[in-house]
Amino acid sequence: AQSVTQLDSQVPVFEEAPVELRCNYSSSVSVYLFWYVQYPNQGLQLLLKYLSGSTLVKSINGFEAEFNKSQTSFHLRKPSVHISDTAEYFCAVSQAQTGANNLFFGTGTRLTVIP
Amino acid sequence: DAGVTQSPTHLIKTRGQQVTLRCSPKSGHDTVSWYQQALGQGPQFIFQYYEEEERQRGNFPDRFSGHQFPNYSSELNVNALLLGDSALYLCASSPGSETQYFGPGTRLLVL
Numbered sequence: 223a224q225s226v227t228q229l230d231s232q233v234p235v236f237e238e239a240p241v242e243l244r245c246n247y248s249s250s251v252s253v254y255l256f257w258y259v260q261y262p263n264q265g266l267q268l269l270l271k272y273l274s275g276s277t278l279v280k281s282i283n284g285f286e287a288e289f290n291k292s293q294t295s296f297h298l299r300k301p302s303v304h305i306s307d308t309a310e311y312f313c314a315v316s317q318a319q320t321g322a323n324n325l326f327f328g329t330g331t332r333l334t335v336i337p
Numbered sequence: 338d339a340g341v342t343q344s345p346t347h348l349i350k351t352r353g354q355q356v357t358l359r360c361s362p363k364s365g366h367d368t369v370s371w372y373q374q375a376l377g378q379g380p381q382f383i384f385q386y387y388e389e390e391e392r393q394r395g396n397f398p399d400r401f402s403g404h405q406f407p408n409y410s411s412e413l414n415v416n417a418l419l420l421g422d423s424a425l426y427l428c429a430s431s432p433g434s435e436t437q438y439f440g441p442g443t444r445l446l447v448l
Contacts (some may be wrong), residue, residue: 239439252427265441314379321434321435323385324370324382324436327380327381328379329378330377
């Protein structure tokens with residue numbers, strides 16, 4: 223069995239400030255890890271993913287996440303947020319043995335960027 | 338290249354009715370998964386279709402069923418609707434077991 227915990231349901235942050243959205247997972251087998259973003263009234267968009275290799279992964283819009291196996295974490299960070307980053311962020315995990323398309327999601331973190 | 342598309346965008350039904358939701362996968366993708374996202378929650382996996390067969394299933398009752406067509410498009414059917422079935426239903430497609438890409442969803446309201 224696997225589970226995902228997103229410790230913060232809501233994170234308010236001022237524009238241009240740094241932010242960290244926390245994600246911890248539990249699994250007895252190797253996992254793939256994902257962050258998806260959901261803008262209001264839209265579906266989910268893949269932000270970044272860790273499948274293997276370098277434990278630090280980056281998105282094209284300045285977000286990054288680091289896979290920490292010992293702490294079973296995959297926290298999402300951005301050094302300077304923009305108003306347009308306001309959205310719901312979901313951390314997800316899948317079992318590596320079954321592939322990257324059977325996802326178990328956390329409950330989400332609502333990031334609100336304050337002007 | 339069109340992404341994952343879903344229809345309808347919104348739907349209102351009453352308890353006991355049946356509903357069918359549709360999904361067209363991204364070009365080149367042969368695997369379709371369905372998720373239910375209740376208000377304020379993360380998406381929950383319903384089931385996955387590959388080669389017109391249900392390959393994996395989450396913890397959902399038999400009232401939830403699906404189908405995949407030869408062109409890889411898919412339908413989700415829900416029978417005997419309950420108030421608790423009100424949610425955003427998301428379709429995701431992938432090439433095999435690789436990374437999924439999500440559609441915009443169908444918002445279902447059961448009255």
